Amino acid sequence: MTTIRYPESNDLRDLVRFCEKDGTIWLDESRMILMHTAALGALRKELLGTVGKEHTRRILTRMGYASGVRDAELAMRIRRDQPLQDAFVTGPQLHMLEGIVRVTPVNLKMDVDSGDFEGEFLWENSWEEDIHLKEFGRSDEPVCWSQIGYATGYTSTFMGRFILFKEVECVACGHNNCRIVGKPVEAWEDGEEHANYFQSDSMLKHLLELRHQVDYLRTTLTQQTQTPQLVGMSKGFKQAQELIGKASRTSVTVLLLGETGVGKERFARALHQGSERRQGPFVAVNCAALPHDLIESELFGVEKGAFTGAQATRMGKFERADGGTLFLDEVGELPLAAQAKLLRVLQEGEIERLGDDRTRKINIRLVAATNVDLSTAVKEGRFRSDLYYRLNVYPVKIPPLRDRVADIQPLVEAMLERFCTLHEKPLLGVSDKTLQAMKQYPWPGNVRELENMIERGVILAPQGGWIEVEHLFTHLGDAESWESSISSSGRLESSSTPGKCSESLLDSIIGTGISLDELEHALLTEAVGRSGGNLAGAARLLGITRPQLQYRLKRNSS
Helix, strand or coil: CCCCCCCCCCCCCCEEECCCCEEEEEEECCEECCCCCCHHHHHHHHHHHHHHHHHHHHHHHHHHHHHHHHHHHHHHHCCCCHHHHHHCCHHHHHHHHHCCCCCEEEEEEEECCCCEEEEEEEEEECHHHHHHHHCCCCCCCCCCCEEEEHHHHHHHHHHHCEEEEEEEHHHHHHHCCCEEEEHHHHCCCCCCHHHHCCCCCCHHHHHHHHHHHHHHHHHHEEEEEEECCCCCHHHHHHHHHHHHHHHHHCCEEEEECCCCCCCCHHHHHHHHHCCCCCCCCCCEEEHHHCCCCHHHHHHHHHHHCCCCCCCECCCHHHHHCCCEEEEEHHHHHHCCHHHHHHHHHHCCCEECCCCCCCCCEECCCCEEEEECCHHHHCCCCCCCCCHHHHHHHHEECCCCCCCCCCHHHHHHHHHHHHHHHHHCCCCCCCCHHHHHHHHHHHCCCCHHHHHHHHHHHHHCCCCCCEEEEHHHHHCCCHHHHEEEEEECCEEEEEECCCCCCCHHHHHHHHHCCHHHHHHHHHHHHHHHHHCCCHHHHHHHCCCHHHHHHHHHHHHHHH
């Protein structure tokens, strides 16, 4: 029988990063945690005592399955250029690196194209059997439930079909080692019985159904304040949404305040849709985009021949919005002459077209928005005080995205669904590290910037894969200088050494007479070699990002 050997694991160790600055641990783009096995044991004991053995086994098996799926996706990406068997045994290597169990392959036969699989592995130092023995003593049945879930999830994802693993020997049952065997589910006589543990828990499913019913009833009761356009859960967002909901049941003029890109027009549309005017038109005008000499004609309309170029009579935005809502964005950019006419419209409820002395009654709901401080503009003489007080009846402040960190994840999920459909490109979502980076980013462009970035990520991410940091950001700031990685001896080492190069090192480099281009090429080659060809690992050795490394490699080869 051919001995199965593990490939060098330096590339896997390079994927593990400890970031002391923000209290996170990473395996490539996935966030990980270090947890006491005693705590996991306490959880296991609590579950067994609360929901019973069958439900506990199903929960832990499905938890392990989900972990195996994520590791399989990682393995297929980082070792896609290696032989099939070397790529597959990345899973056992990761399982050992993660501190779950020591894995020794005994037999492995696999063919992804035909779907044939047969594997046998020995486990040593399993955390599950160790904890079970401490808490419950000897068992009549195998107890490594989450690890079986992991092996099944990993192999099924790798093979593209359901491969069921069973623990045929377990230390908790008195055997010398834990031994697992995996093959297609139909090859097991009791395969369907064991496959049930990978299906959703009937009890939990029932509880979820009840939760969905409660959510549905709550949504029905508060449907006037819930709109499909507004997504968020932060305190600031909820406060603004509640104010909009209350205003929608009245005819009060609303002034939306907030930075550019926070979604003021979305709130205005939500206000319109929640009001009795929802059947009427919603007309949006960006005042800052209108030329000053055309603002009055655009807003109030124009009669034929009123000025050179007015070749036809045309309604203005106010008339078009009659019976509905008019949204004036960037109202602070209106010139003083237009402000005077706007004030009259608000006070009298009637307009006059440019070049016409006949008044026309209108019935509109005005929603104004600005990203400037109107009170300051009033003091500086750039905005009429009487109009300011008329608009500022019901101000609603929409906080910037940097102050709404809790909204980022639901916004990303909603945008992903929309853009994946738009571009007909299914994706798994954003990686944990990408989501972490987005939560730390200041978002000067607010929700609009996030929307543009997510669409770019959908386009750049591989089909059926994850949106990673490099698809959205060109750098991670100073985060990597705070990270540590695992050395070959198992110790934590700083990913990059702070401070300047020593004078002796600089003297040695200059003394060689090597050119800067040659030095860079030598450093790049050495880093790639030391990381076993893994570009992410090489980039970390050099203290740069993978896209930056790829650019430099391409430049050096040209």
